[in-house]
């Protein structure tokens with residue numbers, strides 16, 4: 001039987017070729033979260049890439065979290081989409097074949113043109129991504145809104161921060177983030193709301209942690225229904241009831257007003273609308289005790305938070321997806337901003353509301369109008385003067401006259417047949433959108449699905465009529481903007497592999513084939529220049545429309561100037577001496593972007609999540625990220641370093657709920673909602689309240705048989721922002737009954753035909769599969785040999801079976817090297833995979849290794865490191881616990897000094913702290 005070889009991986013530099021190396025490495029920017037850390041990437045002579053933090057970059061000053069540190073493991077060409085492909089049979093998704101770029105571009109251009117001619121411009125759409133560079137985004141938006149003449153371009157940023165955008169626009173008159181990272185360090189009180197910063201924005205969290213070490217009097221409050229890793233540093237954790245944030249902040253507004261903490265001068269001079277906002281807040285939230293009851297908080301804890309907020313002038317309230325991803329997300333944002341406006345705590349060092357963006361270029365997308373309800377350069381679609389300004393600048397044949405379809409509506413319109421062609425760029429909506437099975441149905445019905453991606457096999461690509469190979473990180477060139485408005489360069493240090501092209505090039509080539517002028521760019525700096533000039537076009541009081549987003553200071557850069565561009569925060573101002581300077585914080589002059597120059601309080605009457613739990617679906621599903629994975633794992637899933645920390649999807653639930661619903665830790669459970677179902681491993685993380693469960697967002701149809709949580713999420717959206725309610729869907733958990741559990745570690749892909757549930761995990765020189773099956777296995781030996789594609793009679797095949805207990809283990813050895821192993825049991829209590837995994841990097845098994853093979857453990861005690869805690873230095877839980885117990889280590893610093901764990905990115909520090917306290921409890925009890 002043939003099995004598919006998966007190793008060795010091809011190093012990025014070997015196939016793609018490398019660009020000229022720069023001393024100290026190429027300075028670029030991390031492609032993951034919105035912190036926007038500077039990276040130095042150096043291509044080695046063996047084609048591998050060394051990654052280091054850029055010590056000169058003001059986001060991270062040389063530090064990187066574990067995801068950034070592991071970037072070198074994600075740029076290989078394994079699984080890359082290298083050539084354009086098209087379906088030979090329109091209705092057969094399997095009929096994709098390699099074609100020339102000319103054929104692929106013609107198909108896209110003619111397909112879009114035909115549908116536009118027959119059904120109008122709103123019958124086509126683009127669905128793009130916060131992973132795109134600003135220049136790619138700019139061209140996509142220009143093509144759609146200015147040339148095709150429809151605003152049907154939306155982005156996956158809709159899913160993570162569109163509520164913040166809408167909240168900013170309502171309060172400030174434009175989508176403006178007032179603060180900068182330094183404000184988190186200058187504040188006396190940092191409030192993190194709906195943000196597991198320790199895992200999702202680790203370098204920002206490390207900056208807070210470092211300051212807290214030197215200024216312990218600085219207070220940190222974490223407001224989150226879960227006790228996350230971020231809480232390990234908190235002075236106060238408020239585990240509020242999911243969705244009750246507006247009650248909490250309305251209560252704070254009322255408390256501040258009643259205790260006369262308002263900055264009356266600021267309110268009078270620079271704001272409007274306080275009375276209505278206060279009136280709305282006072283309806284339910286005037287009494288902190290009543291608020292505590294609604295939010296299910298300890299009344300004293302709530303009061304402590306209110307008092308701390310009142311007492312500290314320098315307060316930053318940072319918020320993320322826990323606030324935004326809600327059917328009342330925009331109101332949540334405004335309820336936070338209201339408190340800062342009332343106290344005048346905005347526009348000054350160490351204070352302000354702070355939306356921390358999820359994606360590396362969500363901000364850049366906002367700058368160019370990547371959302372369906374925005375125009376380029378922070379102008380508004382519903383403002384005729386803005387529409388004219390942009391059209392005059394572009395000299396384009398048309399201009400979208402009304403907002404387009406937002407993400408969820410867009411895929412519903414595709415299913416309904418109103419949108420007949422969609423071009424999906426750098427995103428995986430079949431995994432990431434709510435009601436994701438509906439997205440599958442929509443794409444299956446769509447007349448023309450075009451996908452630009454760097455990976456060949458994704459859940460979304462399976463629906464493509466045309467697949468276009470795009471350049472990835474390290475190959476593409478352009479700019480991104482971080483959460484603090486800092487524009488940084490992403491620079492190429494690898495040549496494009498195969499026939500991959502930059503997204504802006506592909507878009508321009510399609511636009512030109514559709515007959516449009518205005519896309520004759522030959523280099524990316526030309527697009528950046530046009531983008532900067534548009535930001536300054538008719539921008540100023542003289543035009544009656546001063547816009548804060550202004551990059552005039554960066555206009556006119558040639559190739560050399562663009563290459564040399566250093567990270568800078570917009571707006572860029574030119575000083576009297578002609579020097580161009582960025583701007584750290586906004587609103588220092590108390591002037592906002594509404595026509596009257598004032599900020600707006602927004603009345604935010606609280607409302608509960610749209611769907612309440614009921615008898616059939618009695619709990620609430622919360623979703624989010626894990627520490628070491630990014631989005632749908634198409635890149636981070638390739639890194640063995642990142643795979644170990646959380647190898648499988650899981651459902652985290654309270655032990656009493658588990659008991660109630662008949663599931664146990666380590667078992668598989670079926671998790672279902674009215675929209676879909678999945679299977680995940682039950683765990684008790686210790687941080688979740690009764691009545692709620694948490695499931696991570698990352699796993700997809702390529703990495704697991706049945707773990708796509710997007711299929712379960714209700715498609716309810718915020719009425720203002722269109723952001724989906726990812727944090728609350730009524731859900732049921734029940735036993736997923738199986739006859740056996742097992743795992744496989746193998747250098748080849750096993751045949752999974754007889755497996756009910758599987759998860760694939762990338763290892764170093766092997767793949768790991770966690771397995772479970774419903775059908776009992778009659779002949780374990782024959783079954784295992786078939787699974788691994790091995791002729792056991794002819795092979796170095798070691799096996800052990802306890803037939804009465806249903807336990808079976810086999811190991812396949814080739815040339816004294818481990819090739820594969822399979823472990824099966826009726827229960828999930830299988831040996832640790834860590835030691836067996838470590839054997840795959842050995843050139844030759846030692847005799848002592850062979851003795852341990854079938855028990856899955858080393859014979860000498862202590863060699864099994866256990867599950868990974870510190871991914872940077874591959875330090876396992878067993879290693880840390882042993883060192884703590886035997887050497888009497890009592891602090892993270894001592895653990896780091898002894899084992900290095902926690903000494904690089906610091907993402908694991910909260911977990912080390914937790915282990916230390918667990919061992920302390922164990923030893924003192």
Ligand code: SF4
Nearest residue numbers: 030032033037065068
């Ligand atoms: S915090 Fe981590 S993921 Fe985010 S930009 Fe920095 S290195 Fe990348």
